[in-house]
Amino acid sequence: MARIDPxxxxxxxxxxxxxxxxxxxxxxxxxxxAELLRLEAGGTEEEAVQAMxxxxxxxxxxxxxxGDRLWWWGQLYAVMDHRSERLVSASATAGTH
Numbered sequence: 001m002a003r004i005d006p007x008x009x010x011x012x013x014x015x016x017x018x019x020x021x022x023x024x025x026x027x028x029x030x031x032x033x034a035e036l037l038r039l040e041a042g043g044t045e046e047e048a049v050q051a052m053x054x055x056x057x058x059x060x061x062x063x064x065x066x067g068d069r070l071w072w073w074g075q076l077y078a079v080m081d082h083r084s085e086r087l088v089s090a091s092a093t094a095g096t097h
C-alpha cells in the first residue's frame with residue numbers, strides 16, 4: 001500500500017500568512033494531481049486519499065490569497081472531477097461499476 005505524505009505536494013513551502021503566486025499554485029495543483037495518480041496506482045485505500053484531500057483543502061486556506069481563492073477552488077474541483085472520471089472509467093473497465 002502506498003504511503004501518504006501529509007506535506008504540501010509541490011516544491012513551495014507554505015509560509016504562514018504569505019500567499020503563493022498563481023504560478024506556484026498551478027505547480028501545487030499539478031503536484032496534487034500527480035500524487036493522486038501515484039496513490040491510485042499504489043492501491044491506497046480511499047479513506048487515506050480523502051484524508052490527504054482534506055489536508056490539501058485545509059492547507060489552501062493559509063496559502064491561497066484572497067484574490068485567487070475563487071480561481072483556486074475552481075481548479076481544485078477540476079482536479080477532483082478529473083480523479084472521479086478516472087475512477088469511474090477504471091471501475092467500468094473492471095466491470096465493477
